[in-house]
Amino acid sequence: MSDKDNIIEERESFFIRITGDFYDFVSGFAIPIVLVGTPIFLVLLGLTFLCHWDIVCSLFSLVSGFSLLFLAYIISLILVIDRLLLYRVSKERAPHYSLTVIWGIVLIGLGITLCFVTNNHNKQYKFDCAEWYVDEENHLYHWNKKCDKIGSTTHVAKGYEIRGQGLVFCDYCKDELDDYESSYKPIRRP
Ligand SMILES: [Zn+2]
Secondary structure, three states, rough: EEEEEHHHOOOOOOOHHHOHHHHHHHHHHHHHHHHHHHHHHHHHHHHHHHHOOHHHHHHHHOOOOOHHHHHHHHHHHHHHHHHHHHHHHHHOOOOOOOOOHOOOOOOOOHHHHHHHHHHHHHHHHHHHHHEEEOOOOEEEEEOOOOOOOOOOOOOEEEHHOOOOOOOEHHHHHHHHHHHHHHHHHOOOOO
């Protein structure tokens, strides 16, 4: 039996115990998903800081927050990191099971944190990319250009252009947007 076989037989992991035989099956897909997903995610993330294009906004929504694609990526990333550490540590000595439980919980915690952080960034970016009707006279911005409260000196601006100007989101438009989003699209508000 080779050293590699010994390493594989001796490895012990929280994730291996809770997923059983599926660990190897799933982690087989994990490496390609991480190799392909990481550059795509990083490029899109970088673009969100450089431009405010609708196409980037739509694509980033698909690969961030709690989207199925991002959840699959996070699970894959956790499995790959877990597997890499196990193989590396196992070359010397198999880690104690309780350590892998702590390690597993830390990885899951980091994964959930990444989902929340990217979800918040995605909401902010959607606001930045969206067009709003700005009523500077009343210090309001509107979502609906036919809003009853809209003033006569309104101009259109993207979210990033009006951020930090102390404008208030119109109450009527807020309710309308809530109704619209609950029936169709996710949140688009700072
Ligand atoms: Zn309004």
